[in-house]
Amino acid sequence: MAPTTRAVIDLDVPGPTISRHLYGHFAEHLGRCVYGGFWVGEDSEIPNERGIRLDVVEALRALRIPNLRWPGGCFADEYHWKDGIGPREDRPRMVNTHWGDVEENNHFGTHEFMDLCEMLGADPYVNGNVGSGTVREMSEWVEYLTRDGDSPMVALRRANGRDEPWKVPFFGIGNEPWGCGGNMRAETYAELARQYGTYCRDHGDNVLYRIAAGAADDDYHWTETLMKAVSCLGCTREPKQFFQGLSFHYYTFNGQWADKGSATEFTEDEYYETMAKARDVERVIKGHAAVMDVYDPAKRVGLILDEWGTWWNVEPGTNPGFLYQQNTLRDALVAAVHLDAFHRHADRLVMANIAQTVNVLQAMILTDEQSGALVLTPSYHVFAMNTGHHDATALDVRLLDGVATRTVCTPRGEEELETLSVSASTKDGAALVSLTNLDAQDDTRVVLDLRGRDVTGHRARILTAPALHDHNTPTRGDAVAPRDHDGVRTHERGLVVDVPAHSYVTVRLELA
Structure with missing residues (x-):
């Protein structure tokens, strides 16, 4: 899981x-x-x-x-x-x-x-x-x-x-x-x-x-x-x-x-x-x-x-x-x-x-x-x-319950790389949440604990590909292209978002 x-x-x-x-x-x-x-x-x-x-x-x-x-x-x-x-x-x-x-x-x-x-x-x-x-x-x-x-x-x-x-x-x-x-x-x-x-x-x-x-x-x-x-x-x-x-x-x-x-x-x-x-x-x-x-x-x-x-x-x-x-x-x-x-x-x-x-x-x-x-x-x-x-107006995002890491060897020595990055903003009666999973192999799941305003609707998009080195060419212009993402569900705290390995997901929230 x-x-x-x-x-x-x-x-x-x-x-x-x-x-x-x-x-x-x-x-x-x-x-x-x-x-x-x-x-x-x-x-x-x-x-x-x-x-x-x-x-x-x-x-x-x-x-x-x-x-x-x-x-x-x-x-x-x-x-x-x-x-x-x-x-x-x-x-x-x-x-x-x-x-x-x-x-x-x-x-x-x-x-x-x-x-x-x-x-x-x-x-x-x-x-x-x-x-x-x-x-x-x-x-x-x-x-x-x-x-x-x-x-x-x-x-x-x-x-x-x-x-x-x-x-x-x-x-x-x-x-x-x-x-x-x-x-x-x-x-x-x-x-x-x-x-x-x-x-x-x-x-x-x-x-x-x-x-x-x-x-x-x-x-x-x-x-x-x-x-x-x-x-x-x-x-x-x-x-x-x-x-x-x-x-x-x-x-x-x-x-x-x-x-x-x-x-x-x-x-x-x-x-x-x-x-x-x-x-x-x-x-x-x-x-x-x-x-x-x-x-x-x-x-x-x-x-x-x-x-x-x-x-x-x-x-x-x-x-x-x-x-x-x-x-x-x-x-x-x-x-x-x-x-x-x-x-x-x-x-x-x-x-x-x-x-x-x-x-x-x-x-x-x-x-x-x-x-x-x-x-x-x-x-x-x-x-x-x-x-x-x-x-847009930036919204503070606090990550709780632990964030996955990878130990990485760099020229500066061993470092712990947090593999999840999230930011959010709001304007014009909506909010946009951006989620990046840097893990090359493992999926992750993020519960969006949404507070202060009611969410009346959402739509998600995802950018990923089978391999990290995939890229677009004149003959394969959509090898890496965004598509609708169905991995978002309601949750008692707001929404839960599936973020597959090496993927970028945005979730647009319609606010009351």
């Missing part, structure tokens, strides 16, 4: 709002994410509108994609935005030294990106160049994008065919300055973030949310240095407004950085090691939040995880600089436990961007070069099943 855990959920005790921006995405000039992914050009036989691939847009609109980060990543700190405006045939070429050492023709630039965001209904998150750029260059880009009236950059934008300014809510001050963005020390970058942030102006009614480029993983010193740049120990006054948020990056893989393992061929032990790394993101979020709380107890500065996801060795036969990998059920479960952690820390974590949207790393969508077919990945389906959490 499957072990049973009780999950107590007070439906009438609201927590913080789960920002829809925690479901953000990331598009870098890397491999086939932009070219061949979003952008096929106006002469392509693939259906497009002004060069933007329509089936990709349609699929992402179904996810209610809230924001899109661009142009990088590492590419952002070698990108000079004026090379990507004006007639395409006149745009200068460049070499993408970070990703494959390939030539970039700059056919996809500012206007094309903003057009894409408008088609997606997504907020733009533009990432500026600190590593090889200048303060003036970044300031002029903000002016070009967001200023109305009359100014040099407004005149240039109008000459390039756009009269009205765009709305740009999010602007990044560089990327990974501790690495590809300049190999700086934290103190050096913190001074630059203050300087560059000063000249990223609010024009008209466009108010920028400036995001300082933060730490790798659990480098809490980097976060503390940035917080010192805008606040002081125990401060009760408003932090200085050089930037309103700071980021960090966290990737999941097993093995070592130089050999991260295969996306599709892995042992059960490697699977569990991956899940332990995925669940460890919660410790990292807590650590950054704790540092920020000391300098900003009112939580006015937001924490942003603007690169996260699985990172495997590239698929055999593909360019190693293009970071193209398959996406299996394992990747979907990694996404599920990350999103649960985001919900639990929505008081401080205000945005997250999975890396990346199309054809790179833990992509939502893969496009086949030969056939032109579009494949929705298992990770895509987790995001689709979770749209009910967007801008």
Whole structure:
């Protein structure tokens, strides 16, 4: 008989709002994410509108994609935005030294990106160049994008065919300055973030949310240095407004950085090691939040995880600089436990961007070069099943009666991996409960102890497959796809939910 855990959920005790921006995405000039992914050009036989691939847009609109980060990543700190405006045939070429050492023709630039965001209904998150750029260059880009009236950059934008300014809510001050963005020390970058942030102006009614480029993983010193740049120990006054948020990056893989393992061929032990790394993101979020709380107890500065996801060795036969990998059920479960952690820390974590949207790393969508077919990945389906959490009110979930664990060998030593993850939220007269069973072999059962409001109906969906390495392809597009789940029954405390091994289940509750 499957072990049973009780999950107590007070439906009438609201927590913080789960920002829809925690479901953000990331598009870098890397491999086939932009070219061949979003952008096929106006002469392509693939259906497009002004060069933007329509089936990709349609699929992402179904996810209610809230924001899109661009142009990088590492590419952002070698990108000079004026090379990507004006007639395409006149745009200068460049070499993408970070990703494959390939030539970039700059056919996809500012206007094309903003057009894409408008088609997606997504907020733009533009990432500026600190590593090889200048303060003036970044300031002029903000002016070009967001200023109305009359100014040099407004005149240039109008000459390039756009009269009205765009709305740009999010602007990044560089990327990974501790690495590809300049190999700086934290103190050096913190001074630059203050300087560059000063000249990223609010024009008209466009108010920028400036995001300082933060730490790798659990480098809490980097976060503390940035917080010192805008606040002081125990401060009760408003932090200085050089930037309103700071980021960090966290990737999941097993093995070592130089050999991260295969996306599709892995042992059960490697699977569990991956899940332990995925669940460890919660410790990292807590650590950054704790540092920020000391300098900003009112939580006015937001924490942003603007690169996260699985990172495997590239698929055999593909360019190693293009970071193209398959996406299996394992990747979907990694996404599920990350999103649960985001919900639990929505008081401080205000945005997250999975890396990346199309054809790179833990992509939502893969496009086949030969056939032109579009494949929705298992990770895509987790995001689709979770749209009910967007801008919903988080509900506290208390797990009682024991949670199953697995002993996992990791580079940090033996760890106990909790194999059940649950989160919940409510909005618009309904609640959504997400349940993930990470156990590779054993089913589990969860009693939803629902309190505070009457439940008048429910519907459940499940994402699973016979094997952890199952994935979708152009010829088997639904090998891992969600379906209705009949393993939910009434119980004296509320509902009981069967959660099979290696599965992700959502239960939507209709509330009185």
